[in-house]
Amino acid sequence: MVLKVQVAPLCLLTLAGAGLLFARLTAAAGAEFPTSQGIEFFEARIRPIFVDHCYKCHSSKEKFKGGLTLDTREGVLKGGDSGPVIHPGFPDKSRLIEAVRYKNLDFQMPPKSPLRPDQVRDLEKWVQMGAPDPRDSTPTAALGPRTRPVDLEEGKKFWAFQPINDPPLPQVESQEWIRSPIDAFILAKLEKEQIKPARGADRRALLRRATFDLTGLPPKPNEMASFLSDSSPDAFAKVVDRLLESPRYGERWGRHWMDVARYADSNGLDENVAFGNAWRYRDYVVRAFNQDKPFDQFLIEQLAGDLLPPTGSIAVKHERLTALGFLSLGPKLLAETDKVKLEMDFIDEQIETIGRAFLGVTLGCARCHDHKFDPVPTEDYYALAAIFKSTHTMDDLRTVARWHEPEIALPKELETKAAFDQLLDKTKFAVTNLIATANKRLLEELKTNSLPANPESRYPTNTLSELKTLKEQLKKLEAEAPELSSAMGVKDGTNILKTFPVHIRGSHLTLGKPVPRGVPRVMTGPAAPAFGDHQSGRLELARWLASREHPLTARVIVNRIWSWHFGRGLVDSTDNFGALGDLPSHPDLLDWLARHFIKEDWSMKAMHRLIMRSSTYQMAASKDPVAALRDPDNRLLSHFPIRRLEAEEIRDALLSVAESLDLTMGGKTIPVKNREFVFNHTSRDATTYESTRRALYLPIIRNHLYDFFEQFDYPDPAVPTGNRGATVIAPQALLMMNSELVEQVSSQLAARLLKQARLTDAERVEQISLIAYGRPPAQKELERALAFLRQLQDTNSKAKTEPGGERAQAWGALCQTFLAANEFIYLQ
């Protein structure tokens, strides 16, 4: 046997190419049992090509791009991610040959320059010979993550994919500190490390903390006074209730969610056109928070509001359609010329956003390969992609591509529109009628059957003027055509895919095996949904996510809530609960909160009350030396972390202390028409930020954020962000020192105080301190401020020219100093 096999190729070689059968035999034998001629040919002609042109990217010792290695026989035969690269005996069927021939524009190797024609011929000949290859077939050493298939069973053991635990409350010594079950979890860890929790925060600091926390605004001096004078035991609980009832609450906490929803009023990316209806989603979010919409419902509406069973109420229907903005708000490469890629790009954006926002998993990583770190195989990604491929997000992919907007017109709007359409039709008819009549008369006059060129020039004057008037009316009408209200959103596509092929290396040009619609398999708990045949599957996906058994959804959102209260989550990486994320500092507390949240019907407000009524929340920000040593990072929460205000809080606080904040809620605030360019080829900026409404309502222009936001760590509105940074950079200082906004509010505050003639200067300084910091100034501060005023008025000034200018200017500068100081923008 052995002998025969070894001999056969020798005989057959001469016949190579003579017939299919022979070729196949030759091929199989050629690679595995190379002849000496074959070996010679390989060594002389082929190996040098591989070494010089291929190994750099395709060898087990360096890189293995596309999963392909060419430095072993086994590697050559196995091929890469898209399958075998040579088909021994058949050069024309071999991808390697296709690549080196450089004819396929999308598939050329080597990538930098083509091989010489004789080298290409040698490779063709080599494959024709059956690809004889004497090289060692020792399996290559660890080829990195790709070669290890995702082990789902092993993956399920990771804490985040495990069902939510039901931990008992830990036992603690200092029972008197326990106001809420939260405190037991926090204190247990502190006691273990022998760290004492900080004392309770003083009341001024506490009110300032809570007011900014829940409303994003500073407390008013009268609110401070009334809290200070309320000696009842539930004084603070009353404050929390009052703040939660304020519409300012939804504006503040809705904004948190908008960070996660990567909210923006423009597309950004390549073609920066206006999302002229994004504001409806923004207002939906604010309403949802103010109404305390249960989070599970909130989630389902945002992913599948269009697919929920109708309630009969138009308002509810519109609300649900508006919620779908979540899926549509992402940046899209609207001018991408490869339309298939364009579609896959925005599907990817939707999947990645859902993954980060609700699951804390970076699903997008699995677009091109199995997730390198988390147990998400690429099949799971395309199982989700099938759902979104069956969803209609865009109406038109031609440049500039047009996103879909469900109509949400009210009956009254429809009536107006119908009336208008009638009027329009009537006017159009009048025009055609007039022309027809005039033409008929013209024919009669001219006694002919065919109209002359430009018949209108021969109409009588009165007909002509009548026609002109009518045409003008028509033009005016058309310009004024009412647009029916619409919101950004999606609907189900006409083609519901039950399977969708894996895109090898993320490319739609290399399709792999089809996978059915599905959800990430590693997340244990709720049963995988059964997908209906006639819907995209979004509703099933949303319900699966919002299931009480889901291991991640509740954990991720309670962690977010915690993080927005404390500046940092129990899981520090709020958007990544995967292997590269952080482990929870208090896993039991996280699970207890998640269970409690579900038990309280996913109520955000109940969660705020629970957290804010705890001793943990009400601690002072002062550090204990022991704590600083044993827990320098304050991971165990022995004191409340100092928090820098966020961009919108700083801006709103500035306007608020100047009493020039306009509290009007909602509505369209971007001054550009829907789908109009914010910037096209030019750099002219149509947007202004001079509005005195809350910062929430200022336009969010991707690629061109309001500089005040940009400098103060406003998150990139192109991607979901769970917790913002709080950097300190010199441009922020320049803004506080020199910007018009800060100069303006400082002068306004100064002018208001100067107008109160009965106040002494010392009383005025006291007022500034009360307004800006919620506390009276110390004696030293008072004296320093007064000295500053004198000094400034004595020096040369740019304002000397106006009467009384120096005094107003000095007071303005003093107010500015108070507002620029750390105490104004850092909460204790």
Added chain:
Amino acid sequence: MNPFRPGKLMSRRSMLERSGAGFGWLAAAALMSDPLSTGSRAAADPARPLAPRNPVFPARAKRVIFLFMKGGPSHVDTFDPKPLLDRDDDKPFPGEKPRVQFAPTAKLLKSPWKFKNHCRSGLPVSELFPHVAQCADDLCVLRSVHGTNAAHGGALLKLHTGSDNFVRPSMGAWVTYGLGSENENLPGFITICPTFAHGGVNNWGSAFLPAAYQGTPLGNATVPAGDATVRHIQNSRLTPAQQRTQLDLLGQMNRDHLLQAGHDAALEGRINSFELAFRMQRAMPEALELSRESEATRSLYGINDKVTENFGKQCLLARRFAERGVRFIQVTHSDPDVQWDQHGDLRKGHTKNAAEVDRPIAGLLKDLKSRGLLQDTLVLWGGEFGRTPAAQGGRDGRDHNPEGFTMWLAGGGVKPGFAYGATDDYGWFAAENKLHIHDLHATLLALLGLDHEKLTYRHAGRDFRLTDVAGHVARDIFA
């Protein structure tokens, strides 16, 4: 954007505890997260993110001036002569056109401009650039650049950030992150009159890199270069002396507050940031003071001529920033209308654009050279893509062409008077020594002494690079 992807070794809070603040500070936190295992480039002092840092290899260049021609200048009409295109004018393109094109194109269109070989190197330059042609011996012409996106927005983003479908840090931000700045009183990365269109701020943004590394815009494309300045750099009401008094009061208040709050690095950092801002208020206007330049210099840049005045000022500003140690300077040529985007009116449009930039660019090269700056300054010229050899819009226009186009380098350790790579016979596709945008980025970083595979930043659980998972260094262009 959360610049602190809190590392496992050191969290945000602990970083805050340990750092003060410099011009941009401490978002540098993540710089510290396990530099050894992730390959992240550790800042020597996280409190001073812009402190100059040594490259990992011997650097051939210390800084970059990127002359960006927005819109896509035509390579076959400027630096890549194609005799066959002349011969086969008005015939169909014999090869296969790209699978996806921006728009349909017609027959081949020969260049309306003549090429001549220049200087000792004999590099061909078309008559559109008579002044730059005089510097041919300093140019290293890259004729095989190619990208992946045929639309302006995508192509601009790809060129500036390496990615067209994600928001990523710009190359200037990466370079500044890698090397810091030699002048901490100025931003490390300045972009002069940038365009807000097609990617806008993302083209000079820092994305997830610390904010200190973002480009600082000086004016924008609608602002004449002479009026371009940095926002909020001057106070309109207080004299510098008064502002000094104010900052003294502020410092006292902040120090009292710090005593009461206890040691906190962010609070301390913010105290320093006001002092730094005060120094920047002086350094920036001084750098912008073009009137201090001699008449000879001003005319070298064409500042006395209306046509070249604007871009001349931009280029002269670039030299002044380069002298002051700014690491990455971008100069954008972008008129208010169609820029270098001649789908039609090729003759008129390209003539006008070239006239505006030719003398200033040559002036910059000569000036850098005479001051000894060219040897360690890398000048990069080019647009987001080239143009098709086939006509569009009648017989006087060309479409976008990302498949093969020309950029050039000068100074900074590249082979002078050298042409690298080639497009096909007609100039449609890059054909020899192809240089993808990722390769260009890898090569730029290498010239600056940085390894594009090691210059990483950990964000959202992954180490990111300017070159993503691609990029080859074109070592053949190194002098």
